[in-house]
Amino acid sequence: MExxxxxxxxxxxxxxxxxxxTFLKSEFSEENIDFWMACEDFKKTKSSAKIVSKAQKIYxxxxxxxxxxxxxxxxxxxxxxxxxxxxxxxxxxxDAQRQIYSLMAKDSFPRFLRSEVYKELAISIVIIQNDKxxxxxxxxxxxxxxxTLFASHFMNW
Numbered sequence: 001m002e003x004x005x006x007x008x009x010x011x012x013x014x015x016x017x018x019x020x021x022t023f024l025k026s027e028f029s030e031e032n033i034d035f036w037m038a039c040e041d042f043k044k045t046k047s048s049a050k051i052v053s054k055a056q057k058i059y060x061x062x063x064x065x066x067x068x069x070x071x072x073x074x075x076x077x078x079x080x081x082x083x084x085x086x087x088x089x090x091x092x093x094x095d096a097q098r099q100i101y102s103l104m105a106k107d108s109f110p111r112f113l114r115s116e117v118y119k120e121l122a123i124s125i126v127i128i129q130n131d132k133x134x135x136x137x138x139x140x141x142x143x144x145x146x147x148t149l150f151a152s153h154f155m156n157w
Contacts, residue, residue: 007105031069035062039097055088
């Protein structure tokens with residue numbers, strides 16, 4: 001699977017992202033990928049009114065003290081965001097996003113690649129790709145196998 005090459009490759013793949021999110025959810029740390037994705041969406045915002053409302057939503061969900069999905073960032077970064085949230089810019093979460101990306105790249109991603117779920121998924125994809133008669137049905141079957149493996153694995157947690 002090409003998304004085993006790097007976190008960047010994983011994050012660019014819808015299936016990779018879904019698999020990684022499912023894994024993070026099993027470890028009770030899906031707020032990291034959700035924050036990272038919220039920041040990616042935020043940086044594409046054009047309207048200044050939406051910049052303010054989206055920034056407030058990200059701040060209240062992930063950054064402020066005792067936020068419902070508080071991410072693990074250093075005090076200086078959290079304090080800087082808190083002081084500037086009343087006048088947010090498209091770059092206001094960049095330092096926090098870098099910290100979370102680094103945490104995922106150095107910690108969560110390697111554990112994901114060593115997980116039984118990932119290994120089972122990789123084996124199922126190899127088996128399906130080796131099927132000489134692979135067509136649209138095979139692709140649908142691959143997606144079904146991926147989702148079934150993840151669902152069955154995590155329902156047993």
